[in-house]
Amino acid sequence: MNNTGGVEMYLMYVDESGDPGLINSPTTHFCLSGLVVHEARWREFINALLAFKKSMRRVHGLRVRQELHASEFINSRAFDAPRHVRLAVLRNTLDELAKLDYISITNVVVSKAGKPAGYDVFNKAWMTLFQRFENTLRYGNYPGGHQNDNGIVITDATNGTALLRMVRKMAVINHVPNQPQFGAGSRNIPIVRIVEDPHGKDSRDTLALQAVDVVSYFLGQKFNANSYIRRKGAVHHFDRLLPVLNLRASSGRNLGIVTI
Numbered sequence: 001m002n003n004t005g006g007v008e009m010y011l012m013y014v015d016e017s018g019d020p021g022l023i024n025s026p027t028t029h030f031c032l033s034g035l036v037v038h039e040a041r042w043r044e045f046i047n048a049l050l051a052f053k054k055s056m057r058r059v060h061g062l063r064v065r066q067e068l069h070a071s072e073f074i075n076s077r078a079f080d081a082p083r084h085v086r087l088a089v090l091r092n093t094l095d096e097l098a099k100l101d102y103i104s105i106t107n108v109v110v111s112k113a114g115k116p117a118g119y120d121v122f123n124k125a126w127m128t129l130f131q132r133f134e135n136t137l138r139y140g141n142y143p144g145g146h147q148n149d150n151g152i153v154i155t156d157a158t159n160g161t162a163l164l165r166m167v168r169k170m171a172v173i174n175h176v177p178n179q180p181q182f183g184a185g186s187r188n189i190p191i192v193r194i195v196e197d198p199h200g201k202d203s204r205d206t207l208a209l210q211a212v213d214v215v216s217y218f219l220g221q222k223f224n225a226n227s228y229i230r231r232k233g234a235v236h237h238f239d240r241l242l243p244v245l246n247l248r249a250s251s252g253r254n255l256g257i258v259t260i
Contacts (some may be wrong), residue, residue, distance in 0.1 A: 008038065008150075013155075014153060014155045016213065020110075020122035022117070029112065031218055032126065034108075034212070038140055044115070045208065074090065091237055093214045098242070103244050106127045106132050106249045106256070107219055109219065130194060137149065137151050149193075152210070155196070156256060158200070170191045239255065244254060
């Protein structure tokens with residue numbers, strides 16, 4: 001817990017996999033992964049990712065500045081190595097993240113099956129992720145237990161305006177369904193721990209966004225695997241992250257994945 005009296009910050013880096021469309025969509029699920037690290041461990045985290053990149057250079061010839069954009073990385077020759085080696089690099093990325101006991105990863109998955117016309121997959125997924133971030137901050141359940149700290153959201157430079165409007169609205173109007181013991185209906189509980197607007201950054205220059213891109217890719221493959229991933233037995237690579245998954249997000253069920 002932060003006992004200094006000052007408020008510090010948790011950073012949540014977010015990436016998505018799948019698309020949010022309901023009609024003629026190539027994916028059955030839309031997935032979000034949010035990787036959270038406290039600012040006090042941020043430099044240590046970035047140095048760990050950089051050291052990992054250097055180890056991949058020694059072992060596989062991966063350039064340190066090579067972007068790990070998982071879907072492109074696995075489906076095209078992002079660097080001069082066979083496809084199974086590129087898959088190994090991504091698997092090793094997951095294993096490296098699983099060693100870092102000071103990070104936490106929250107995951108939200110929307111199954112599009114049976115959703116009514118007009119259901120807003122994108123908004124529902126992001127609002128759920130923001131709410132889980134808020135709740136975990138509020139109760140001090142991230143590594144370090146900094147109950148008095150706030151959080152900021154960092155994404156790749158897409159959907160910026162939509163997310164900005166969403167967070168600003170949730171800071172004023174945020175209807176949360178009542179727990180069953182309190183009866184039907186909902187309460188307005190504005191988010192207060194998420195500060196500032198979501199920040200969009202270019203993933204090419206942001207190691208943390210590249211890391212969470214790999215996470216969200218394998219989260220998506222767990223629910224909607226392509227033929228290569230199935231053939232290589234990589235459908236459950238996401239499960240390798242168990243030590244750093246935010247299990248409280250879904251009361252310990254299903255690897256902590258919040259399914260909608």
